[in-house]
Amino acid sequence: MINILVKPLITEKMTNISADQAGKYGFVVSPKANKIEIKKAIEKKFGVHVVNIQTINHPGKIKSQFRKSGRFEGRTARSKKAIVTLKAGETIELFEQA
Numbered sequence: 001m002i003n004i005l006v007k008p009l010i011t012e013k014m015t016n017i018s019a020d021q022a023g024k025y026g027f028v029v030s031p032k033a034n035k036i037e038i039k040k041a042i043e044k045k046f047g048v049h050v051v052n053i054q055t056i057n058h059p060g061k062i063k064s065q066f067r068k069s070g071r072f073e074g075r076t077a078r079s080k081k082a083i084v085t086l087k088a089g090e091t092i093e094l095f096e097q098a
Helices: 012-020 035-046 093-097
Strands: 005-008 024-029 050-058 062-067 070-075 079-086
Touching (some): 035 050, 035 079
């Protein structure tokens, strides 16, 4: 469970969702993690009860560059986001400070 939670998702869109719907928080998680592992990691790290988890997979984009030796293709890193809904009345202090 060490590498499941990569970082908290603090963007303008996620901040608006957290403000409108109390108890929803976003995290960038490992692409290999499933909902059960994400739930256990959040409950263990922050000491809260998770009610619902929605995951979003972002595949890596194909990028190409033209060099002297020819065309070079590669991919950007894939990522996965999780939007977590907590039990009513619970908060995560990390997001309240931001």
